[in-house]
Amino acid sequence: MHRRRFLQGAVASGGVSTMSWSGLFSVPAFAEQVKRSNKRCILLWCCGGPSQFETWDPKPGTSTGGPFGSIPTAIPGVHVSELMPKCASILDKMAVIRSMKTNQSEHTQAINLLNRGDNPRPPFTRPTLGSVLAQQLGQLDSAIPNFVLLDPCPEGNEFKGFKAGNWAGWLGAEYAPVRVGGEFKIEDATRIPGFSEADHEEREALRRFFSKKFENEQKSAAAASHNAVYERVKGLMSCAHLFDLERLPQKDRERYGAGAFGQHALLARSLVEEGAPFVMVANGMPWDTHVFNHEIYQMVVPDLDNIVYQLVNDLKDRGMAEDTLVVVMGEFGRTPWINVKRGRDHYPNAWSLAMAGCGIQPGAVVGATDALGVDVTESPFTEKNLFATIYQALGIDPYAEYELPNLPTFHRVEERADPIKEVLA
Amino acid sequence: MKIDELKVIKLPTTVHDLALVADGTRLWAACLDGGVYGVDLETEERVLLGEHTRYASGVHALPDGKTVISAGYDGALLWHDVEKRSCFRRVQAHEFWSWQSALSLDGKWIASSTGQYLCGGYKYEPAPEREPSVKVYDTKTGELKASFEHVPPVQSVAFSRDGRYVAAGNLMGEIRVWEVETQELVSTWTTGDFTGWGIIKGHYYTGGVFSLAFGPGDDLLYLIGMGTTRDPAAGNGKQLWQAYAWKEEGAPKEAKSSGDETGQGLMEAFAFHPSDDWFVMAGRLESGQWNVAAFDRESGNLRASYNYKGRVCQGAFLPDGDRFVLGGGVSQGELKEGKFRDYGRVWVSKAS
Numbered sequence: 001m002h003r004r005r006f007l008q009g010a011v012a013s014g015g016v017s018t019m020s021w022s023g024l025f026s027v028p029a030f031a032e033q034v035k036r037s038n039k040r041c042i043l044l045w046c047c048g049g050p051s052q053f054e055t056w057d058p059k060p061g062t063s064t065g066g067p068f069g070s071i072p073t074a075i076p077g078v079h080v081s082e083l084m085p086k087c088a089s090i091l092d093k094m095a096v097i098r099s100m101k102t103n104q105s106e107h108t109q110a111i112n113l114l115n116r117g118d119n120p121r122p123p124f125t126r127p128t129l130g131s132v133l134a135q136q137l138g139q140l141d142s143a144i145p146n147f148v149l150l151d152p153c154p155e156g157n158e159f160k161g162f163k164a165g166n167w168a169g170w171l172g173a174e175y176a177p178v179r180v181g182g183e184f185k186i187e188d189a190t191r192i193p194g195f196s197e198a199d200h201e202e203r204e205a206l207r208r209f210f211s212k213k214f215e216n217e218q219k220s221a222a223a224a225s226h227n228a229v230y231e232r233v234k235g236l237m238s239c240a241h242l243f244d245l246e247r248l249p250q251k252d253r254e255r256y257g258a259g260a261f262g263q264h265a266l267l268a269r270s271l272v273e274e275g276a277p278f279v280m281v282a283n284g285m286p287w288d289t290h291v292f293n294h295e296i297y298q299m300v301v302p303d304l305d306n307i308v309y310q311l312v313n314d315l316k317d318r319g320m321a322e323d324t325l326v327v328v329m330g331e332f333g334r335t336p337w338i339n340v341k342r343g344r345d346h347y348p349n350a351w352s353l354a355m356a357g358c359g360i361q362p363g364a365v366v367g368a369t370d371a372l373g374v375d376v377t378e379s380p381f382t383e384k385n386l387f388a389t390i391y392q393a394l395g396i397d398p399y400a401e402y403e404l405p406n407l408p409t410f411h412r413v414e415e416r417a418d419p420i421k422e423v424l425a
Numbered sequence: 426m427k428i429d430e431l432k433v434i435k436l437p438t439t440v441h442d443l444a445l446v447a448d449g450t451r452l453w454a455a456c457l458d459g460g461v462y463g464v465d466l467e468t469e470e471r472v473l474l475g476e477h478t479r480y481a482s483g484v485h486a487l488p489d490g491k492t493v494i495s496a497g498y499d500g501a502l503l504w505h506d507v508e509k510r511s512c513f514r515r516v517q518a519h520e521f522w523s524w525q526s527a528l529s530l531d532g533k534w535i536a537s538s539t540g541q542y543l544c545g546g547y548k549y550e551p552a553p554e555r556e557p558s559v560k561v562y563d564t565k566t567g568e569l570k571a572s573f574e575h576v577p578p579v580q581s582v583a584f585s586r587d588g589r590y591v592a593a594g595n596l597m598g599e600i601r602v603w604e605v606e607t608q609e610l611v612s613t614w615t616t617g618d619f620t621g622w623g624i625i626k627g628h629y630y631t632g633g634v635f636s637l638a639f640g641p642g643d644d645l646l647y648l649i650g651m652g653t654t655r656d657p658a659a660g661n662g663k664q665l666w667q668a669y670a671w672k673e674e675g676a677p678k679e680a681k682s683s684g685d686e687t688g689q690g691l692m693e694a695f696a697f698h699p700s701d702d703w704f705v706m707a708g709r710l711e712s713g714q715w716n717v718a719a720f721d722r723e724s725g726n727l728r729a730s731y732n733y734k735g736r737v738c739q740g741a742f743l744p745d746g747d748r749f750v751l752g753g754g755v756s757q758g759e760l761k762e763g764k765f766r767d768y769g770r771v772w773v774s775k776a777s
Contacts, residue, residue: 048626048658063438063458063757063765067479067498067522155625157656259544260628286627291660291691295578298521299542299549299629337757337765338439338457340709340736341660341691374760 039137039358039394040272040324043129043280044265044307047111047159048288049351051334051344054081054297055304056352057098057369064336064372067294078365083301086309087354092363093312093321094356095423099367101380102332102348107158107288110331110348115162116169117387118414124407125169129390130278132412134175136396137277143238144276149177150267152260153284170404177280180243242274243267257306259283265307269314272324287330290343304328312356321357325393329353336373350376353386359393359425366422384417392419426703426719428731429775431748434469436462436769439754442526442739443771444486444493449743453493454752455481456769461495461505464771466750475505475512483526485535487564494564496523496537502562514567518560524580525636529588534570534605536561536584536591540577542630549629551576551597559593561605571608575601583637583646592646592671594634596620600648602671614676619650619665623657631657635693635708640722641701645679646671649706651691661689661711666720682706682720686727688713694740694751698776703728705776707737707751717751719776733772748775 053059058070058081070079073091080088080096087094104110104119113119116126127135130147138146151163168175211227245253245267256262261283268279289296308328315321333351334344350369356362368378388398391412398413438457445452454462459477461484464470477497484495493505500523504514519539526537538559545552558575559582562568573593581594590611592602598620602612621631636649645668652663664687668680692708703721710716715730716737737753751772758766 069479153624153626153628156627157625257544258546259549260547262544263547284623284625284627285658286623286629288626288658290658292631292657295542296629296631296657298578299544300627302541303544303549337759340754340756341711342736343658343660372760 038323039277040320041133041137041278041358041390041394042265042268042272042311042324042326043278044304044311044326044328045280045282046287046304046328046330047156047282048107048285048330049110049332049334049346050287050304050330051289051293051297052098052350052352052369053334053336053344053373054083054294054301056080056096056354057373058082059336059371059373062372064374066338068297075363075365081301083297084305086305090309090312091365093316094308094354094362095360095364095366096352096354097366097381097386097420097423098352098369099376099379099381100333100351100353100386101376102351102383105332105346105348107285107331107346108161110346111159111162113383114329114331114386117383117412124410125166126410127169127171127175128167129387130177130280131168131171131175132391132396133278133394135171137394140174142275144242144271144274145178145239146277147175147177148268148271148276148279149179149181149282150264150279151179151181151282152264153282154181156284159282159285170402170407170410239274242271256310257303259303261303262307262310265311269311273318273320289334290339290345291341293334293338293343295342308354308356315357323358325358325360325390326356327353327390328355350374355389355393355423359395361423361425364423366420379422381420382417384413384415385420388413388417388419389423392424426729426776428717428719428729429777430731430733430772431775432466432773434464434466434771434773435767436464436471436754436771437767438757438769439736440738440752440769440771441481442483443741443750443752444484445741445743445750446486447488447490447744449745452741452750452752452771453484453486453495454769454771455484455495455497457481457754459497459499461493461503463507466771466773472510474507474510475503477501477503479522482523483537485526485528487528488532492564494526494528494535496526498522500539502526502535502537502567504567516562516567518562520556521577524578525582527582527584527591528564529584530586531588532564533588534561534584534591535564536582536593538575538579538582538593540575540579540595542578542596549627551578551630558595559591559603561591571603571605573601573603573608573610575599578633581634581637581649583639585639585643586641587643590639590643592637592639594619594637594648596630596633598634600634600637600646600669600671600676602646612671612676614669614671616648616667616678618652618667619648619662621651621654621657621662623655625656626658629657632662632691635691636695638695638697638704640668640697644670644672647695647704649692649695651689651708659711660691660709662691663687664690664692664706664708664710664713664718666692666695666706680725682725683727686718688715690716694737694753696740696742696749697722699742699744699746705740705742705749707733707740707753709736710734717774729776731774733770735770735772737772747777748773750774
């Protein structure tokens, strides 16, 4: 088949996450290229676009500041929202970037931008951060998934659409996430009662033989994806118990807070401890506060404050901080001005995020916005700078070229965008 | 009946609450910038009476004509001397916001409601209160008269017309009515009609009972707000009022706004006409025809409506009964030449 005709067909098929170009255009040699690394990453994905004013870049007493004050932090002269007293107390263990400036103000485009690190170039689909890290940090023979998406809220408008899309892009379905949503336990991941392990292995070997034969002879992306899913399910069978929060100490569960986001953040900690290289924790789109901004933030920010505090402290206490990167961000910030619905709208022009752990300079507070938070006044950074920073912090070459025969040249981070040096240790 | 717009007075920031002076020539406005302003309805002259350190949320003129009490998101109640334009008493009523405050008709008591919505469960059920959710103070001395328990956040509070009872409604639609003197809980019920449970963008409650008012004879308690919505970020519940016979067993619902006559959007303001024959409900329009409407009290039918294209937070009738004032605002708008526009509004209207 002509490559262009294939690509057209692949795009027309809906851009599902089953597409595996690496399985088609390169020798299936990825297994021997696996890197073994102890580096880990947890992404607390604050979908919807968290307000910088009510978190990391407060402007109290100004016409844009809202009703919340600010409080001093462990870093002299640096203040955060009064809704974050716990993070304030450990800010010297974290890094804050207050000068993110991106160019997408709608959810779908911005979620893609901040998950993939670049704007789209159809028909090519850049893999998400999680997929890249799964490939770079994970082990294909690992019993635990290399990319776990913990997502208790099954809905979420544009995020729901993103979730249904192609996470792994040109890396292939092997690097798509295993999503655990709604319940703590993975359902249907146990062997049928009365069915021996030998029986199971025998049938699996037969299935693998025929499906692989079909995949190779027909050059079927769908079959490749199907096989990848089976491999993952096989892995899940052996690690399903790791997704059971009931096995975690009750005290830990109480510390992380009763809400779904906190419980799943704790699960993320546990999973990286067990060897998962990348865990993304989401919780719908609660940060999208076009209505009732302050009324909703009085609830969700204290929740986030506690979660970040517990996670950062736990990783340090368990000796995991040096190898585990924590990123706390959404797809953009929120407007300085209040709309008529008592809400804040989308704002990519000047927003904030926080990081901690692996490769990150503790106590770094980078960039600044003007007095009203309307624009960045110091060190504007884009998604490319951010992704270069994340890769570098984890010891991954930000500018490596993807091996995609017969495709255009792509790099992990294009244009050799600089990492944010001030936040790198 | 029809509603006509007579005048629009601009203030720097949204008017959260207003109180008319007895002769109706001016009003006091509690604003989002924390300021409590006096506004002359004729000349539109504005004076600053006092300031809260956070949003001002409530303002009340005592019958003596000399004292104004305001409430704010700083959790404080401030007593202002109108003549001297100075604050002479500050009571820290709450650790969190004063969501809403109410003055008894005789001016003897002021009540304030509070409560932070903190995560208390897996699906973000509210945690129990950390401080009393409703407090009643003596307006003369500033002394605490009574404290009442509720489930936070408690967004609305009102006195019965005879001043004997105080009612409070929360985000989850739970209403509690207490007798002020005995502090006895005399009625409680929950309606899910005003509360949205977010499953589209996140698991949490939105909406709630935003205003309360006792009807003639104190037999019915009117609840005001927005109907249920699945998307917390949409604000598209039905414009809604309901009336409950709160003294009866189970507090049956006696009347409600008709879905055919209402659009979508949060309703926050409610005021009876001096005749008690009709009332005005107002708020914000998400979709539909109006954000201010007059309803016949007896039938519950809509008599007239108007769209002010803004958010109305509070309203009151002038003594002549022909005119009423509404306080609220429009969008803050983007920064232009280093300044935000004045986005607070007082709309003076006529119903005829």
